[in-house]
Amino acid sequence: MIEPRPRMQKPVLGDPMTAAEALRWCLVIARKGAGFVSPNPMVGCVIVDAAHRFVTAGYHHRVGHEHAEIDALMNFETLKGHRQLAGYHVYVSLEPCAHKGRTGSCAVALSELKPESVTYLLRDPNPLVAGQGAAILRQAGIATFSAGESDRLTESQKSELIDDAEDLNEIFLWNMRTRGSSNERCFVTVKLASSLDGQVALRSGESQWITSDEAREKAHRLRLEHDAILVGRKTVETDNPSLNVRLRGAEEFRNRAVILDPRAQLLPRLLEDGADEKFNVVRVRGWDHLIVAVQDQKIPAALLARAKDRGVRVLTGVGSEGILDLAHLTRELRREGVQGLFVEGGAGTLGPFFDQNIVNRLHVFVAPLLIGGRDGVGWSSQFGVARLADAWKLKRLRVKKLGEGDSLNMHWTGRLDL
Numbered sequence: 097m098i099e100p101r102p103r104m105q106k107p108v109l110g111d112p113m114t115a116a117e118a119l120r121w122c123l124v125i126a127r128k129g130a131g132f133v134s135p136n137p138m139v140g141c142v143i144v145d146a147a148h149r150f151v152t153a154g155y156h157h158r159v160g161h162e163h164a165e166i167d168a169l170m171n172f173e174t175l176k177g178h179r180q181l182a183g184y185h186v187y188v189s190l191e192p193c194a195h196k197g198r199t200g201s202c203a204v205a206l207s208e209l210k211p212e213s214v215t216y217l218l219r220d221p222n223p224l225v226a227g228q229g230a231a232i233l234r235q236a237g238i239a240t241f242s243a244g245e246s247d248r249l250t251e252s253q254k255s256e257l258i259d260d261a262e263d264l265n266e267i268f269l270w271n272m273r274t275r276g277s278s279n280e281r282c283f284v285t286v287k288l289a290s291s292l293d294g295q296v297a298l299r300s301g302e303s304q305w306i307t308s309d310e311a312r313e314k315a316h317r318l319r320l321e322h323d324a325i326l327v328g329r330k331t332v333e334t335d336n337p338s339l340n341v342r343l344r345g346a347e348e349f350r351n352r353a354v355i356l357d358p359r360a361q362l363l364p365r366l367l368e369d370g371a372d373e374k375f376n377v378v379r380v381r382g383w384d385h386l387i388v389a390v391q392d393q394k395i396p397a398a399l400l401a402r403a404k405d406r407g408v409r410v411l412t413g414v415g416s417e418g419i420l421d422l423a424h425l426t427r428e429l430r431r432e433g434v435q436g437l438f439v440e441g442g443a444g445t446l447g448p449f450f451d452q453n454i455v456n457r458l459h460v461f462v463a464p465l466l467i468g469g470r471d472g473v474g475w476s477s478q479f480g481v482a483r484l485a486d487a488w489k490l491k492r493l494r495v496k497k498l499g500e501g502d503s504l505n506m507h508w509t510g511r512l513d514l
């Protein structure tokens with residue numbers, strides 16, 4: 097999830113607000129739901145008065161709880177003592193839902209309250225909504241616009257806001273848009289921390305820590321937005337990572353961990369008595385949050401039975417010559433409920449993800465260090481192209497400085513699938 101630009105001050109009651117500012121604030125507050133709304137999108141909603149002054153806002157906090165529009169309405173009621181929206185304008189980062197799912201239809205709720213207008217940033221690709229939310233509002237006589245249709249936004253505001261809204265919910269949007277297609281797999285984000293010369297570890301295995309505390313904190317925020325974190329067998333053996341989210345407010349968050357162990361070398365050790373003390377990834381998450389991907393081969397029945405007893409999910413990813421078919425694996429993971437997969441390397445894991453073109457987004461955190469190739473391991477050492485024309489090209493690129501002075505790190509991110 098990428099930060100909306102530019103940064104905004106928190107609005108207070110009565111602040112004048114343009115349509116672009118209202119929609120940008122929707123994106124800012126939508127992010128508060130990160131980690132808690134999947135498989136739903138992150139959505140924010142802002143209500144302004146007839147003179148376009150800020151009144152209140154709301155967002156989707158948690159899956160199964162109120163949608164952003166209803167949250168904003170509840171805040172509106174607390175403030176005003178009623179819910180009638182005549183004369184008020186509603187801005188929302190995603191088309192209000194038409195259907196009644198875990199909660200009621202937001203389009204129906206809004207249409208009964210008769211706001212002056214409703215403007216939404218993105219059309220909801222969910223086939224249960226897709227234009228029908230807007231249709232419900234229009235049938236109720238409410239002026240309803242997508243950002244593209246709004247005459248309160250300039251062309252450059254439209255394209256910037258739409259790009260930001262696409263980036264914010266890229267995992268949700270990818271999963272909705274690829275439903276039923278040959279590309280029906282989870283969204284794959286690759287993240288790595290490297291030296292200025294592209295090394296992610298020493299051959300000795302040492303790699304902690306290359307980047308700064310600030311870069312690592314950002315990486316933890318990114319972990320929070322994904323349903324599972326994937327590493328190769330050797331990273332578990334070398335680093336014994338917990339792969340958890342060490343952020344205030346996210347203590348109860350536990351996504352799943354996926355370990356690539358094609359020849360089931362690590363699996364027996366992960367299932368042993370005491371593995372929940374020895375391996376941090378088991379200690380922190382419990383066996384029931386672990387997925388181990390092995391090649392399609394004869395795994396001893398006793399081992400599979402023990403995995404089942406422990407609650408460890410074993411996926412057989414077909415492949416050949418010891419390389420897992422990652423398209424197959426990411427399809428399987430999506431069936432397991434993983435919409436967003438966060439791949440954390442090392443180089444032996446990253447190589448096949450790039451070679452098999454399974455990467456949607458790349459995050460590279462670069463530290464001002466030179467490790468050198470003699471004893472270092474380059475993150476791109478296991479994949480490549482023969483011609484420059486075939487090089488991977490980042491789209492919707494963002495580059496951000498993290499920290500200052502000698503501890504300045506750079507954060508590069510972009511999409512590879514657009």
Ligand SMILES: NC(=O)c1ccc[n+]([C@@H]2O[C@H](COP(=O)([O-])OP(=O)(O)OC[C@H]3O[C@@H](n4cnc5c(N)ncnc54)[C@H](OP(=O)(O)O)[C@@H]3O)[C@@H](O)[C@H]2O)c1
Pocket residue numbers: 287288289290295296297298300301302303304306327328329330331332334335356357358359361418419420421422440441442443444445446448449
């Ligand atoms: N700086 C960073 O961002 C970062 C992040 C993570 C790790 N690291 C460092 O990287 C080092 C470990 O990296 P590594 O490259 O040696 O190992 P790795 O990527 O952790 O694991 C590689 C192993 O995973 C299995 N594997 C991965 N992808 C596979 C695929 N598509 N098909 C089949 N098997 C697959 C293979 O297991 P088999 O050998 O059983 O076939 C392979 O040898 C450690 O030193 C760690 O600290 C650095």
